[in-house]
Amino acid sequence: MKAFIFDLDGVIVFTDKFHYLAWKKMADEMGIYFDETINNRLRGVSRAESLEIILERYEGPALSQEKKAELMEGKNNTYKELLGGMTPDDVTDEVRNTLAELHNRGYKLALGSSSKNAKFILEKVELLGAFDAISDGTNITKSKPDPEVFLKAAEFLGEKPEECYVVEDAYAGIDAAKSAGMQAVGIGDAAGYGATDKKIKSFGELLTLEE
Numbered sequence: 001m002k003a004f005i006f007d008l009d010g011v012i013v014f015t016d017k018f019h020y021l022a023w024k025k026m027a028d029e030m031g032i033y034f035d036e037t038i039n040n041r042l043r044g045v046s047r048a049e050s051l052e053i054i055l056e057r058y059e060g061p062a063l064s065q066e067k068k069a070e071l072m073e074g075k076n077n078t079y080k081e082l083l084g085g086m087t088p089d090d091v092t093d094e095v096r097n098t099l100a101e102l103h104n105r106g107y108k109l110a111l112g113s114s115s116k117n118a119k120f121i122l123e124k125v126e127l128l129g130a131f132d133a134i135s136d137g138t139n140i141t142k143s144k145p146d147p148e149v150f151l152k153a154a155e156f157l158g159e160k161p162e163e164c165y166v167v168e169d170a171y172a173g174i175d176a177a178k179s180a181g182m183q184a185v186g187i188g189d190a191a192g193y194g195a196t197d198k199k200i201k202s203f204g205e206l207l208t209l210e211e
């Protein structure tokens with residue numbers, strides 16, 4: 001194996017809780033029921049698709065495309081306010097040291113995130129320089145479970161898909177990795193998903209993956 005492609009939210013940083021809080025605020029304002037179980041369905045899914053999942057429980061009058069765009073913008077503003085408070089301390093030493101050690105061992109490292117805020121987040125936590133390539137919500141047309149974001153990451157790195165590991169917390173991300181022909185490593189929520197090739201309990205276990 002030559003490379004690692006990492007999901008961001010729920011793998012490198014725990015911004016998944018901020019996504020939840022921002023969507024929760026919108027849902028509460030609209031009188032829509034929303035909880036953490038529904039939130040798990042939003043992992044790895046684009047902003048627009050996330051909104052549609054939340055609106056499955058909406059019972060009011062039909063919403064125009066303009067109104068939906070407004071709702072997404074409002075959610076993203078709340079989310080970015082929450083991100084604004086992030087600092088390098090929001091990345092654990094375990095994550096930072098593991099990334100550095102994988103690099104030392106000669107692996108190429110890429111980010112593979114559906115988020116359009118990925119670079120902003122990596123700048124806040126001072127981790128932009130840790131990756132050889134960034135594939136994110138700004139360079140894809142289809143989000144996970146479509147493999148596009150990971151295939152682009154492999155292409156940016158100049159590596160073959162079958163020589164890449166993908167590290168993911170989302171079921172949609174594991175499915176995307178498998179469709180891309182990559183090795184899927186599940187962590188967090190995805191560690192309980194049958195489709196993963198390998199499961200890890202903590203990030204540092206990536207160093208012993210090939211033992």
Ligand code: G6P
Pocket residue numbers: 009019042043044045046047050076113114115116117118137
């Ligand atoms: C990640 C998260 C999803 C989020 C998506 C888009 O994949 O896991 O929950 O919906 O990014 O994020 P964005 O920051 O562009 O709204």
Ligand code: MG
Pocket residue numbers: 007008009010011043044168169170
């Ligand atoms: Mg994730």
